[in-house]
Amino acid sequence: MEADYIVDGFKQSLLMHGIVYSKLIGDGDSSVMKRLREENPYGPNIVIKKIECTNHLLRNYIKKLRDMSNKRKSSKGECVPGCYQKILHDRLLRLRYAVTEAIKYRQRQLETILYENNLLKLKKDIINGPSHVFGDHSDCSQYFCEGPKIDEKNYVQDFKRLGIWEDITKIKNMLIYHTKSLMYNYNNNAAESYNSILAKFVSGKRINFSKKGSYELRCNVAVTVYNSGMSRLLLCNKHITTKKIITDAEYTNLQTKFLEKLKLSISEVQSLEKRTKRQHQCVEWHLERKKRLTASLFGRICKLRKTTSRNKVVSSMLFGTFKGNASTRYGIENKNIAKEQLEKVNEKEILPSGTMQGRREGGAVGARAPGPGPPEGPVVRGVFRHSHTGPVGPGLER
Helix, strand or coil: CHHHHHHHHHHHHHHHHCCCCCEEEECCCCHHHHHHHHHCCCCCCCCCEEEECHHHHHHHHHHHHHHHHCCCECCCCCECCHHHHHHHHHCHHHHHHHHHHHHHHHHHHHHCCCHHHHHHHHHHHHHHHHHHHCCCCCCCCCCCCCCCCCCCCCCHHHHHHHCHHHHHHHHHHHHHCCHHHHHHCCCCHHHHHHHHHHHHHHCCCCCCCCCCCHHHHHHHHHHHHHHHHHHHHHHHHHHHCCCCCCCHHHHHHHHHHHHHHHCCCHHHHHHHHHHCCCHHHCHHHHHHHHCCECHHHHHHHHCCCCCCCHHHHHHHHHHCCCCCCHHHHHHHHHHHHHHHHHHHHHCCCCCCCCEEECCCCCCCEEEECCCCCCCCCCCCCCCCCCCCCCCCCHHHHC
16 A cells, blocks of 8 residues: 555655656555556666665664574584673663764765765765774774773684674675665654644544445445456456557567667777676666676576566566565675675785676676676676576577
8 A cells, every 4th residue: 555655655746746756765664665666657767776774773773682682602603702792782772873973974075075985985984884883993083083992901802713803894884875865874763753744633544434434335346247257357457458569560669669779889888897796786887787698697588488478578677576585685784794805815815896797798688797807807706506417498589
């Protein structure tokens, strides 16, 4: 119900106000964004960005840390003494305060520092937050603190020895993933306040006081179901939707134009990579990714059977509502840890990179990977979840 209201509001924004709602402030609930991606109210070239509510992000951050402080063992299986559990539990508010103060400071710096540079500095501040709270001030910014206090103890090495630090880092990485949302520092307090007042009058979802016309409505629905049977929804859709049928010549023309747009010069490929370095936080990254076969789709395309519907595959690529799974969450939690370990082994800094497009395939194949760039080449990041050693299937040929 809530998603239907919001989607209808997006559809009416141009007609009623002449504006495009390009952002949506959410609280972690993906049902609304799923409906917006399905309906696509502004067409394929406009991506509606979801900005996570700062209050919910910080609440989840502290909740996970609090749950961790109550566990007797770390993820490594090491026993955690009660004194260290108490140290973590007593400094939860300081961990939240470190993030909120960093956000406020970086927002004030937006007038004098480029947005991209400020975003990287905020990310660095969030990464350093737990180190500051637990006594390691080696990477603290000057605005953040004035160095170690008298008789202050550094617990970072003890936490690393017990495996607590790795658990904190995984939880922290989930917050770092939403750095761009934190920079906005938006929340949905207004909606929450309205709903709390409304609940006082309608008793929330427990009692329905709006029963006027309910009996007549139910009777009308029963008559419709009886007369139309199970096809009532299909009949309704036929009346309210219109489909434009294009000819084969028009389809071929559109196909040619689309494929021509994918063919980029070397300078354009390099420019695309630079513009999409922020990946999921970049609108253009989402748009360009939909136009190409990426690593996450390549295995599925290669293994398509002749009997598999291509329409469903293309529809899932263009209008998919994938919102993450256990593998993607594992990647978010651990990729920064793996990156730091790889930098130590290779003794080289790994820089971020954007969408990399292949030129031999007419621009239809793309990839993303963090890496140091030429001449060393990119560091490919990926998880091989499927094994395929046979010949390329008929899906790729089509």
